[in-house]
Amino acid sequence: MTPVLEIKDLKTYFKTPRGVAKAVDGVSFAIPKGGTFALVGESGCGKSITALSVIQLVPEPAGYIASGEILLNGRDIVDLTEREKRGIRGNNISMIFQEPMTSLNPVLTIGEQIMEAITLHQGKTRKDARRAAIEMLGRVKLPDPASLLSAYPHSLSGGMRQRVMIAIALSCRPDLLIADEPTTALDVTIQAQIIDLIDELKREMSTAVLLITHNMALVYTHAETVGVMYAGKIAELSPTKTLFRNPMHPYTVKLLRSIPGQEKRGLKLDTIPGAVPPATSYPVGCRFSGRCPREMEGCANIEPPLVERAPGHFVACHLHDPEFMSKPYSKPLRHEPDELPSLAVPHEKRETLLEVKGLKTYYPIRKGLLKRVKGHLKAVDGIDLTVRKGSTLALVGESGCGKTTAGKSIIQLIRPTEGKIIFNGRELTTLSEKGLRPFKSRMQIIFQDPYSSLNPRLTVKETIEEGIRALNPGLAKKAREEKIAETLLRVGLSAETMQRYPHEFSGGQRQRIGIARALAVDPEFIVCDEAVSALDVSVQAQILNLLKSIQRDFGLSFLFITHDLGVVEYIADEVAVMYGGRIVEKGPTEEIFSNPKDAYTKRLLDAVPKIDASLLASWKLP
Amino acid sequence: MPVILATDLIIFFLVGAILYFVIASRKEGTLKSVRRELGKNRLAFACMVFLAFYVSVALLDSVRYRDAVIGDDGASAISEDGGVIYSPEALSLLDRMLSGMRTRTEKTYSAPFATHSYAKESMEGPDGGIVRDYPPLKYPGKHWLGTDRVGNDVLFTALKGIRTGVVIGAGTTIVIIPFAIFFGVVAGFYGGFIDDAVQYVYTTLSSIPGVLLIVAFMLLFGSSGYQGGLVSEGHIIWRAFVLNDRLFWLCVILGITSWTDLCRLIRGETLKLRELEYVQASRAFGIGRLSIIYRHIVPNVMHLVLITFVLQFSGLVLAEAILSYIGIGVGPEMGSWGNMINTARLELSREPVVWWNLLAAFAAMFALVLPANIFGDAVRDALDPRLRYR
Secondary structure: OOOOEEEEEEEEEEEEOOEEEEEEEEEEEEEOOOOEEEEEOOOOOOHHHHHHHHOOOOOOOOEEEEEEEEEEOOEEOOOOOHHHHHHHEOOOEEEEOOOOOOOOOOOOOHHHHHHHHHHHHHOOOHHHHHHHHHHHHHHOOOOOHHHHOOOOHHHOOHHHHHHHHHHHHHOOOOOEEEEEOOOOOOOHHHHHHHHHHHHHHHHHHOOEEEEEOOOHHHHHHHOOEEEEEEOOEEEEEEEHHHHHHOOOOHHHHHHHHOOOOHHHOOEOOOOOOOOOOOOOOOOOOOOOOOOOOOOEOOOOOOOOOOEEEEOOEEEOOHHHOHHHHOOHHHOEOOOOOOOOOEOOOOOOOOOEEEEEEEEEEEEEEEEOOOOEEEEEEEEEEEEEEEEEOOOEEEEEOOOOOOHHHHHHHHOOOOOOOEEEEEEOOEEOOOOOHHHHHHHHOOEEEEOOOOOOOOOOOOOHHHHHHHHHHHHOOOOOHHHHHHHHHHHHHHOOOOHHHHHOOHHHOOHHHHHHHHHHHHHOOOOOEEEEEOOOOOOOHHHHHHHHHHHHHHHHHHOOEEEEEEOOHHHHHHHOOEEEEEEOOEEEEEEEHHHHHHOOOOHHHHHHHHHOOOOOHHHHHHOOOO | OEEEEHHHHHHHHHHHHHHHHHHHOOOOOHHHHHHHHHHHOHHHHHHHHHHHHHHHHHHHOOOEEEEEOEOOOOOEOEOOOOOEOEEEEEEEHHHHHOHHHHHOOOOOOEOOOOOEOOOOEEEEOOOOOEEEEOOEOOOOOOOOOOEOOOOOEHHHHHHHHHHHHHHHHHHHHHHHHHHHHHHHHHHHHHOHHHHHHHHHHHHHHHHOOHHHHHHHHHHHHHOOOEOOOEOOHHHEEEOOEEOOEHHHHHHHHHHHHHHHHHHHHHHHHHHHHHOOHHHHHHHHOOOOHHHHHHHHHHHHHHHHHHHHHHHHHHHHHHHHHHHHHOOOOOOOOOOOHHHHHHHHHHHHHOOOOOOHHHHHHHHHHHHHHHHHHHHHHHHHHHHOHHHOOO
16 A cells, blocks of 8 residues: 655755755655654754645745655655645645644634635535534534624634644645644643644544654554654664663664663663754764764764664664675774763751742733723732742643742742741841842752843853842952852853853753753752753753752752653752642652652643653663 | 034034943943944944945034135234134034045036036137037036035035934934933833823924924024024024034934834833732842843833934934924035935936936935934844843
């Protein structure tokens, strides 16, 4: 049977001032009818460009498909005219995007947007299209589909919008659905619903799905076949269960071992040194050479082909090539130990550092000409927390539950409305701005977005210096510079980076600078506000390792605000689950995860796709 | 005896700021890297040469003094109370350098490089009869850009217009920028009542028809002001200083009516910046609000200031032309491109067409506005560290 989609040696290049960027450089795979194929890998590996090539939407004129075939039901669609391509898009191939907030047009009703695709591709009358749209909205399980037709996107939540997007994408019963990070921007509980919905509709309509994601657990639970992409090529391709049971490419192993989770508690997460090489200058040989833990002398010069090493299991690595291994250039250059080193924080004394009692933070809602207060938005509505010295408390919950406001209220960035915050025996909420000053250096914050957390016009030195200057004004210039260099070194950056500007760093390095900024004033307590959520999994592992080692060395306490339960399981000693401004459940991490009491916590834990923890043992470097 | 106009101070300020930049950028720091970036950009350098020429002409045209009146006996004329009598004509250094061009006037229109007048006249022929022919010019071939209706050299008028153009551009900006940045940043950063008050002010200002406000203002302040040409003793308020300068009032009112757009932009940008995480991080260090504004907000709204300035610059020069047309701009005696364009309206509709006046004004303006645009872009890029070291 011909597969729905078959890609043969696809090459999609971009013309850039620095040469040709080979974003996709010889990718081949096939998806059968009703199958799900997942493409995984770090960002910048060419996953999304592969998807855009399939739907023939490579950004022109810089990007172009240099060679290769894309067969849709056996028919090559690369050389079609623009008119023919338009006929295929939406009708045979549909796509859903990451950001449901921007993928619907805010000035058109939901009905108009669904019916547009149906009338265009199926030639139905408006009346028939309307009926089809109502049916489709019902199938994606939206309540009251008929009245939803006249609603505008702004009145829908993110999850509902993503359902509408799915309804639009599937309204013409396409042969292939491309889902580019379909759940990344959604809340954990909704993520599971959306991915299950895609799964269900796929089975019903026997649509083939190309799933692009960096979430390994999602791949594990929802894809039949998986391709691991690295630097424009597929490094490993295999049925999902096989890949997770026996990953053969060092990159895959490293990627899997860098995912935080309960099974890795007390261990250092695996990290991949360096970064994905830029698409304009790949290494001559294996593209993973230079970062590979098992690199051999010949790796940098000889490119490994993608070869079937076990039934259905393709790997592009010399380590599995007996012929290569018999040659003299197979002498290993590097040989990292197989075990993950331990990284445990000693747990002797656990005195209370910070106590939060009945914290309430309300935002006034002002209305009318005179801006009178007409009500309050109760962002944080009475929470109690205890943070112990040298330990980590995780605050989890979905977006909008008030966890960030709670974090900022605790360190007095937002002055709370009510409640007590007792830090080392001192009540903070009653202090004036001036009285708070001594506490500013003892409580710091690290932010989520490594791009907006650094002022683009200040050098690294100026950024870090700001806090030292404000909180330790007596320090001489020389001592200050020494302190900055020392802090940079501690977070894994060299002292030479001082004179550079933030844009010269990668996301992970920027996050290190953000940590250095907080660390430079010698805090005792740090609020990590989604500090690793915006990072790639391998970079996330580096930052988590860093945070943990800092905690071990300085006895710091963390309040870890996050929605990623894997991170919580890995790093937190205690967990507090927040819902609607209140804490619904709190306790030691293991207890909460193994035996949740509250209904919401149960729902939250059930919703998260998980990789079988026992598989860790089988993730060995080849 | 020197005469200093209020607008001369604007030029002096501009030149002073340029000198300050040149001197301060010798020291290591942000200014030095800005200068290095500008030096690398050849196009910007070419534009800088144009702009430097314009600024120096404007500077030469802003240093002026009055000569003593020379009596019949060859000595300075002395008034009854024993003081030296000065001529009411305050000639600038530029006037004196180009005195040849200034004094070589013809009767009326003549085309560029012409030897004969542009219009026929009745003259006495060689045989004594009356003939109609093109009369020869007094200074044939000397007028590179021709002469205007009253026979003045157009090139000289265009050069005199430079000072007016630079003053309008720079002076108005000097009025706009502090207003816009201060109110915009304060409104965006503090919010609440302050924001409401600032919004109220600029919404009110921008809801008044601009031209109406300008006319009212100019009639109130500018009607008796100095407008080029002779300086009367009444204009001098203190020693040699003339405050009541029409061009100065024009800068003030154009500034007042046009700061609101920039202010609105800056307020919006500040609203966004204030919530950014690096500002929050600074607040977590307990850093004061003014210091946050100075370090984190203002540098990150400067690109808006430069873009707006560059876009408004040509508009301001044109605004001067329009206002001259309705009689409240600079006086006819003060050379300005606005006046030249204004008179060119009629010249274009006569037969044969007199085109050089418009062309001269257009070329002079073009050679200022285009380099100013390109240079402004280059400065914005040089200020942005993200675009350095590429």
